[in-house]
Amino acid sequence: xxxxxxxxxxxxxxxxxxxxxxxxxxxxxxxxxxxxxxxxxxxxxxxxxxxxxxxxxxxxxxxxxxxxxxxxxxxxxxxxxxxxxxxxxxxxxxxxxxxxxxxxxxxxxxxxxxxxxxxxxxxxxxxxxxxxxxxxxxxxxxxxxxxxxxxxxxxxxxxxxxxxxxxxxxxxxxxxxxxxxxxxxxxxxxxxxxxxxxxxxxxxxxxxxxxxxxxxxxxxxxxxxxxxxxxxxxxxxxxxxxxxxxxxxxxxxxxxxxxxxxxxxxxxxxxxxxxxxxxxxxxxxxxxx
Amino acid sequence: xxxxxxxxxxxxxxxxxxxxxxxxxxxxxxxxxxxxxxxxxxxxxxxxxxxxxxxxxxxxxxxxxxxxxxxxxxxxxxxxxxxxxxxxxxxxxxxxxxxxxxxxxxxxxxxxxxxxxxxxxxxxxxxxxxxxxxxxxxxxxxxxxxxxxxxxxxxxx
Ligand SMILES: Cc1cc2nc3c(=O)[nH]c(=O)nc-3n(C[C@H](O)[C@H](O)[C@H](O)COP(=O)(O)OP(=O)(O)OC[C@H]3O[C@@H](n4cnc5c(N)ncnc54)[C@H](O)[C@@H]3O)c2cc1C
Ligand code: FES
Ligand code: FES
Numbered sequence: 001x002x003x004x005x006x007x008x009x010x011x012x013x014x015x016x017x018x019x020x021x022x023x024x025x026x027x028x029x030x031x032x033x034x035x036x037x038x039x040x041x042x043x044x045x046x047x048x049x050x051x052x053x054x055x056x057x058x059x060x061x062x063x064x065x066x067x068x069x070x071x072x073x074x075x076x077x078x079x080x081x082x083x084x085x086x087x088x089x090x091x092x093x094x095x096x097x098x099x100x101x102x103x104x105x106x107x108x109x110x111x112x113x114x115x116x117x118x119x120x121x122x123x124x125x126x127x128x129x130x131x132x133x134x135x136x137x138x139x140x141x142x143x144x145x146x147x148x149x150x151x152x153x154x155x156x157x158x159x160x161x162x163x164x165x166x167x168x169x170x171x172x173x174x175x176x177x178x179x180x181x182x183x184x185x186x187x188x189x190x191x192x193x194x195x196x197x198x199x200x201x202x203x204x205x206x207x208x209x210x211x212x213x214x215x216x217x218x219x220x221x222x223x224x225x226x227x228x229x230x231x232x233x234x235x236x237x238x239x240x241x242x243x244x245x246x247x248x249x250x251x252x253x254x255x256x257x258x259x260x261x262x263x264x265x266x267x268x269x270x271x272x273x274x275x276x277x278x279x280x281x282x283x284x285x286x287x288x289x
Numbered sequence: 290x291x292x293x294x295x296x297x298x299x300x301x302x303x304x305x306x307x308x309x310x311x312x313x314x315x316x317x318x319x320x321x322x323x324x325x326x327x328x329x330x331x332x333x334x335x336x337x338x339x340x341x342x343x344x345x346x347x348x349x350x351x352x353x354x355x356x357x358x359x360x361x362x363x364x365x366x367x368x369x370x371x372x373x374x375x376x377x378x379x380x381x382x383x384x385x386x387x388x389x390x391x392x393x394x395x396x397x398x399x400x401x402x403x404x405x406x407x408x409x410x411x412x413x414x415x416x417x418x419x420x421x422x423x424x425x426x427x428x429x430x431x432x433x434x435x436x437x438x439x440x441x442x443x444x445x446x
Binding site for chain 1: 290307308309311330331332333335338344345346347349350351352354355357398401416417419420421
């Protein structure tokens with residue numbers, strides 16, 4: 001096995017193009033499990049840990065935050081929690097402190113597990129992923145177009161994930177996840193929600209609910225059309241929203257839960273997070289008036 | 290390949306390292322530092338916790354080559370010139386050690402907590418130790434020990 005250690009983004013892209021048989025590794029919290037258990041034996045590891053460009057974040061001229069693929073969950077929580085609250089909440093539920101010190105959003109996107117916790121809040125917020133190859137340059141892929149199947153994504157064999165881009169929260173954002181304890185839990189199912197009060201719009205993201213993470217488009221459209229943004233949340237509207245989120249799932253039975261349980265729980269999470277977000281929205285609106 | 294890095298303040302060189310092996314394997318099998326334990330090799334138990342550039346991580350999930358040029362501190366490096374570290378004394382004092390297999394990882398993780406948060410609440414202790422499993426103690430004495438360690442550390446300041 002070879003161990004490739006680029007020290008710049010340019011070198012990383014060159015190495016990726018030259019060695020399509022090399023497996024990228026960032027925090028290693030997915031990759032090392034596969035190596036330790038002999039589930040994978042790549043010809044080479046392409047370690048991105050020394051690539052400085054991946055390790056930070058910046059604000060672009062239009063206000064969007066561009067976060068390097070190598071930023072750990074721990075740093076995201078402390079450094080970006082105010083601007084990306086939904087994602088920070090999800091990050092706080094990942095594994096344990098040790099896992100959050102190493103694991104990254106870039107790695108979550110690379111693994112593209114339907115249970116990955118970064119995906120629902122990124123979908124809900126309308127994040128865009130920046131991927132790049134030496135030959136074709138940068139591609140901006142909207143989150144909803146990135147997931148191609150169970151543990152498959154839209155990344156080409158010569159591409160690497162450079163960053164994700166997301167506007168700072170324009171309203172309340174929430175993430176909620178079902179599991180047997182408050183740590184070390186692969187989501188039985190999860191749900192993220194982002195309100196955009198100025199646009200009278202809501203974003204959603206479902207995890208562990210289908211072969212890929214996905215949005216609940218009908219639920220989003222329903223709420224945009226039916227909710228009265230200047231009033232408290234209507235019970236019937238919240239109920240219908242929950243039903244539509246539930247209906248957007250195509251879950252399976254597995255060791256963590258049944259499809260039926262997942263559908264039910266997603267409805268509960270949808271209603272719960274919408275209620276939290278709406279209460280914040282109303283409080284915020286009151287404070288401005 | 291060769292991996293050169295600092296362990297507990299001393300530069301170490303490990304030779305003939307297989308590119309796919311973990312930092313934990315290098316520490317235990319090549320450098321003879323048997324403090325960090327190998328139990329699950331999948332990040333679930335925390336018994337292999339070490340500091341990597343000042344942050345506690347599961348050594349079983351760090352590729353050996355990723356430690357190149359970096360600083361590692363293991364449980365062997367917790368004690369100083371003035372004797373055992375507060376966490377070590379507190380764990381012994383409070384009966385937080387039974388078989389001891391989980392102890393090295395818990396010590397590093399608890400040391401990090403009380404360094405960052407001088408007076409941790411019970412909720413903070415639980416969250417900090419959520420990735421460290423103990424099959425023996427039932428955790429109560431471990432919680433006692435972390436609270437005690439915070440006191441001992443404060444007294445030293
Ligand atoms: C004990 C434990 C608990 C966990 N708990 C959770 C949890 O609660 N929620 C959750 O979502 N996940 C969890 N995970 C899984 C894992 O921690 C996450 O998926 C994490 O985000 C992976 O990030 P990483 O940097 O460690 O990825 P790595 O393991 O380094 O890489 C993961 C994948 O992404 C690819 N990759 C990495 N970086 C790039 C890049 N820049 N460009 C292209 N491809 C890239 C790699 O080739 C690999 O296929 C857990 C893992 C463990 C071991
Ligand atoms: S051996 Fe590393 S976490 Fe269990
Ligand atoms: S003392 Fe035995 S595992 Fe913790």
